[in-house]
Amino acid sequence: xxxxxxxxxxxxxxxxxxxxxxxxxxxxxxxxxxxxxxxxxxxxxxxxxxxxxxxxxxxxxxxxxxxxxxxxxxxxxxxxxxxxxxxxxxxxxxxxxxxxxxxxxxxxxxxxxxxxxxxxxxxxxxxxxxxxxxxxxxxxxxxxxxxxxxxxxxxxxxxxxxxxxxxxxxxxxxxxxxxxxxxxxxxxxxxxxxxxxxxxxxxxxxxxxxxxxxxxxxxxxxxxxxxxxxxxxxxxxxxxxxxxxxxxxxxxxxxxxxxxxxxxxxxxxxxxxxxxxxxxxxxxxxxxxxxxxxxxxxxxxxxxxxxxxxxxxxxxxxxxxxxxxxxxxxxxxxxxxxxxxxxxxxxxxxxxxxxxxxxxxxx
Amino acid sequence: xxxxxxxxxxxxxxxxxxxxxxxxxxxxxxxxxxxxxxxxxxxxxxxxxxxxxxxxxxxxxxxxxxxxxxxxxxxxxxxxxxxxxxxxxxxxxxxxxxxxxxxxxxxxxxxxxxxxxxxxxxxxxxxxxxxxxxxxxxxxxxxxxxxxxxxxxxxxxxxxxxxxxxxxxxxxxxxxxxxxxxxxxxxxxxxxxxxxxxxxxxxxxxxxxxxxxxxxxxxxxxxxxxxxxxxxxxxxxxxxxxxxxxxxxxxxxxxxxxxxxxxxxxxxxxxxxx
Numbered sequence: 264x265x266x267x268x269x270x271x272x273x274x275x276x277x278x279x280x281x282x283x284x285x286x287x288x289x290x291x292x293x294x295x296x297x298x299x300x301x302x303x304x305x306x307x308x309x310x311x312x313x314x315x316x317x318x319x320x321x322x323x324x325x326x327x328x329x330x331x332x333x334x335x336x337x338x339x340x341x342x343x344x345x346x347x348x349x350x351x352x353x354x355x356x357x358x359x360x361x362x363x364x365x366x367x368x369x370x371x372x373x374x375x376x377x378x379x380x381x382x383x384x385x386x387x388x389x390x391x392x393x394x395x396x397x398x399x400x401x402x403x404x405x406x407x408x409x410x411x412x413x414x415x416x417x418x419x420x421x422x423x424x425x426x427x428x429x430x431x432x433x434x435x436x437x438x439x440x441x442x443x444x445x446x447x448x449x450x451x452x453x454x455x456x457x458x459x460x461x462x463x464x465x466x467x468x469x470x471x472x473x474x475x476x477x478x479x480x481x482x483x484x485x486x487x488x489x490x491x492x493x494x495x496x497x498x499x500x501x502x503x504x505x506x507x508x509x510x511x512x513x514x515x516x517x518x519x520x521x522x523x524x525x526x527x528x529x530x531x532x533x534x535x536x537x538x539x540x541x542x543x544x545x546x547x548x549x550x551x552x553x554x555x556x557x558x559x560x561x562x563x564x565x566x567x568x569x570x571x572x573x574x575x576x577x578x579x580x581x582x583x584x585x586x587x588x589x590x591x592x593x594x595x596x597x598x599x600x601x602x603x604x605x606x607x608x609x610x611x612x613x614x615x616x617x618x619x620x621x622x623x624x625x626x
Numbered sequence: 627x628x629x630x631x632x633x634x635x636x637x638x639x640x641x642x643x644x645x646x647x648x649x650x651x652x653x654x655x656x657x658x659x660x661x662x663x664x665x666x667x668x669x670x671x672x673x674x675x676x677x678x679x680x681x682x683x684x685x686x687x688x689x690x691x692x693x694x695x696x697x698x699x700x701x702x703x704x705x706x707x708x709x710x711x712x713x714x715x716x717x718x719x720x721x722x723x724x725x726x727x728x729x730x731x732x733x734x735x736x737x738x739x740x741x742x743x744x745x746x747x748x749x750x751x752x753x754x755x756x757x758x759x760x761x762x763x764x765x766x767x768x769x770x771x772x773x774x775x776x777x778x779x780x781x782x783x784x785x786x787x788x789x790x791x792x793x794x795x796x797x798x799x800x801x802x803x804x805x806x807x808x809x810x811x812x813x814x815x816x817x818x819x820x821x822x823x824x825x826x827x828x829x830x831x832x833x834x835x836x837x838x839x840x841x842x843x844x845x846x847x848x849x850x851x852x853x854x855x856x857x858x859x860x861x862x863x864x865x866x867x868x869x870x871x872x873x874x875x876x877x878x879x880x881x882x883x884x885x886x887x888x889x890x891x892x893x894x895x896x897x898x899x900x
Contacts, residue, residue, distance in 0.1 A: 318787050338790040345791045351784035355806040364802075365792035416792065 266330070268294040268419060268452055269315060274324035276310055276476075284310045285476040288324070292420070297446050297453045299463035302473035303499070308456045311473070312422050315454065317341050329419075343420040344413035348428065350405045352397045358384070358408050359393040365416040383415040384408075386445065403434045410445070420452045427462065439465055460500045464488065472496050480613055492616050493607055497539045504545075504581055508538040508606070513623070516606055519555065519577055527606035528623040537607045542582040544603035547571070547589060553596015557581050559589055573597070648865060655858035662855075672859040679856065682844070688755070689824065689841040696762035697819035703763070704770025704819075705812055709804070711771065712778040724775070730768040735828030738765055743832040753835030761833050762826065766819035773818055777811030778804075817875075 269292040276285040285307045292298060300308040313319045314326060317338030325332050333341060344365070352361050362383055366376045384390055387407035397405065406426060413421055423442075427435045443466045446453045457463050463470050464484040471481045472495075480492040491497035497505055508518030513528035518538045530536065550556050557573030560580075564570075571583040573595065581597065589595055608616075650662075658667035676682060711727070714720045730738075742761045743753075751757055781804065789799040805812075827842040834843055841864075845857055 316787075316791060318790070338787070339793045339795060343791075345788070347784050347788060349782070349784060351782060351788040353785060353788070353803060353806075355809075364789070364794075368793045368798060412792070 265293050265295075267291045267327075268329055269454075270325075270327040271311070271314070272325045272327065274311075274314065274321045274326065276307075276314070276319070277322045283476055285314075285321075288476075288478055290471060290478065290481075292452060292454065294419070294452050295450045296468040297443065297466055298455065299467040299470045300454065300456045300473055301458070301460060301463040301470050301500075303458055306473045307476040308458075308471075308473045309424055310476075312345070312424055312454065312456050315341075315420070316343055316345050316422055342418055343422055344416050344418040345422040345424065346406075346409050346413050346426045348424045348426065350409040350426075352405055352408055352412070354397050356397070357393070358389070358395045358397065358400070361397065361408055362412045362415050364412060379415055380411075383411040386414070386448075387411045388441070402430055403438070406430065406438065410442075414445075414449065414451075418451065420454060421446075423453060423455045425456055425458070427457070428459070435462075442466060464500070472499065474499075478613075480616075490605060490620065491539060491607065492611060492613060493609075494537055497537075497605075497607065502542050502582055502584075504540045504542065506538045506540075506579060508536050510534045510536050510606060514601075516604060519575060519579060521554070523554070523604060524601040525604040525606060526602045527604070529619040530606070530608060535609065537609070539605040539607060540599060540603060542570075542584040543568075544599050545581070545583045545585075545597045546599065547583065547585050547587070548596040548598050550594040550596045553598055555581075555597040556594060557597060559593050559595060562589060564588070648861075651858050652862040652865060655855055655862045657855060660855060662858075672855040673863075675856050676859045676863070682856070682860065685839055685841055685844050688838070692755070692758055692762055692840060693820050693823040696759055696766055696823045697816050699763045700766030700770050700819045701812060701816045704767045704815060705774050705808070707767060707771045708774035708778050708808075708811075712775060727768045727771050730765070731772065735765075735826070736832075739829035739832030742829065746833060753833055754838040757833045757835070758830055758838065758840065761829050762823045765826070765829055766822055769818050769822060770812075770815035773815040774808060774811040777808040781807050 269290070271288050271290040274285055274288040275283070277283045288307075288311060290311075300311055302308045310319065314321055317333075317336060321334060326334050328336075328341070328343075353364065356364070359380055362380045363376050366379060371379075381390070381393065384393060387410050389404060389407050389411065392400070392404065392408075397408070400408065406429075409426070426442075427438050430438060439462060442453070442455075455463070455466065464487075467484055469481060470484055470487050472479045472487065474495055480487055480496050482490075487496065488501055491500060491503075494505055497503045506518045508516050510527075510530045510533065511517050511522060512532055513530075514525055516523055516525045516527070516536070516538060555575060557575045560572045560574050562569055562571045568584045568586055569588045571585055571589060573581045573583060575581060583597065611619075654662040654665065655672050656668050656670070657665050658669045658671070659665070707727075711720060711723045714723065739761070742757070742764070746753060746757050746760075751760075785803055785807070786799055789803045794802065825842060826840075827846065830840050831843050831846070834840065839847075841860075845860070848854060848857055
């Protein structure tokens with residue numbers, strides 16, 4: 264494990280009116296990786312970014328940059344640059360002057376500035392736009408200029424505050440690829456704030472799920488998708504069927520009145536739990552062969568899949584993603600593998616969750 | 627036949643009524659007879675008289691000097707004032723400060739002039755150029771604040787963060803981002819302060835001493851002594867001057883506007899191409 268480039272230790276942020284925006288945030292950021300801070304609006308993810316950038320101060324806790332405490336270092340002396348949500352390009356300057364802003368402040372030689380600015384514009388695929396006015400550019404182009412303006416200063420960490428949220432769907436997906444590619448080419452650390460779970464899953468090496476000023480879970484996109492720690496994470500990341508259940512014994516869970524084999528262990532016998540089943544893990548079969556039987560309520564064609572909502576005899580709603588539509592009979596059976604069941608304990612902390620996972624996976 | 631609309635007749639009538647006195651004045655500035663009762667013949671004599679009147683020319687120059695200096699100082703002070711008001715965190719303080727500013731705008735000139743006179747005599751400041759300049763600066767500041775403030779409020783705080791993020795110190799953020807951004811507001815504040823100073827009578831009347839006078843005060847005192855058509859000639863020249871100013875302002879505005887529109891058209895065609 265490489266030496267961390269940024270560490271947040273026990274960061275708490277309380278505003279004058281008593282509102283606690285962040286409570287006890289601990290994060291370790293390693294160099295060269297793509298991180299996402301994922302959470303709903305108002306969760307505190309942007310506040311974390313502003314703390315790292317130096318636009319706001321922590322009430323308590325330490326921010327370390329390469330091992331040095333930088334709590335009191337002003338924003339203009341930190342080796343990080345930010346891409347702002349609405350780009351924050353200077354309207355009175357043209358594209359070249361915007362990108363050159365940081366280098367001009369450093370009083371670099373004219374020739375070097377010119378070369379680096381033009382290189383940066385090439386990197387974001389805007390060569391030949393140097394003399395355009397900002398008002399002449401489309402949203403996507405402004406986005407690229409904002410990225411060029413930040414990376415031209417060769418920051419060690421690039422902070423991105425929902426940079427894609429103002430773009431339309433198609434452009435957003437293109438930019439996701441481009442950003443990921445750019446990060447891998449430049450090998451600088453990206454910290455990307457987003458409320459879009461698909462974006463975070465697609466681009467990140469590691470995701471921090473933030474809600475109510477706390478980090479609920481961190482891990483790779485696959486870990487977080489497959490092993491969400493609690494109801495909130497399971498619901499926020501991807502779609503899921505979440506049901507109350509009871510852990511009868513290791514690898515045995517009971518829900519909707521039936522007992523199923525599962526892949527989770529390490530809990531107390533007869534502990535009340537929640538069970539997650541992802542809609543794409545549910546396979547449609549005949550009513551006789553199904554582990555569960557539901558009645559089809561609605562069926563929507565979503566382009567790449569059919570979204571089926573079924574209701575079982577107990578009145579629970581089941582969301583099913585199927586590549587084929589259900590034809591004929593309204594009663595269908597659902598099957599799934601033991602690994603498709605994910606069991607969540609109530610109120611489990613991330614450290615305990617990770618320890619438990621490690622413990623029984625070693626067995 | 628096209629029907630003449632009532633609204634256009636009304637508009638034309640209003641403007642005729644508004645402009646008749648001025649044109650009446652200008653018309654008689656060419657009158658050979660020394661009064662405004664009968665037009666007896668055309669002459670430039672009053673203009674010659676005006677341009678050879680040294681005292682009058684000095685007063686004109688003084689008036690412009692006062693206007694330029696006072697609007698310059700007022701613009702600087704007022705701009706910082708607007709930045710200060712916008713920078714207050716509490717909305718209450720903000721609106722309190724703004725209200726105090728607006729009270730100065732609406733209070734009658736006579737009261738402001740009288741209060742200055744009392745202040746200057748209490749402090750022992752002699753009346754003359756200095757006192758007129760100080761009072762003009764003072765009554766121009768609220769105007770500048772009022773015109774600069776909207777531009778400051780429009781400024782996205784993210785722009786300031788962006789400048790800091792790119793390494794700008796507070797001073798660099800101020801000089802390279804804030805000032806260029808609010809420049810249009812500063813300019814309109816300056817011009818408004820300039821015209822206010824140029825045509826101020828009431829305040830100036832109180833604070834000019836014996837030796838020093840401005841155009842409006844001079845015209846007033848001359849008009850009291852009896853009608854001289856030199857005043858008419860002066861009015862005509864001033865009217866022409868302000869007309870040129872307004873036309874010039876219009877063309878400057880239209881130029882920058884059309885430039886912006888061209889840019890917008892440019893941007894649009896690009897979107898359709900891509």
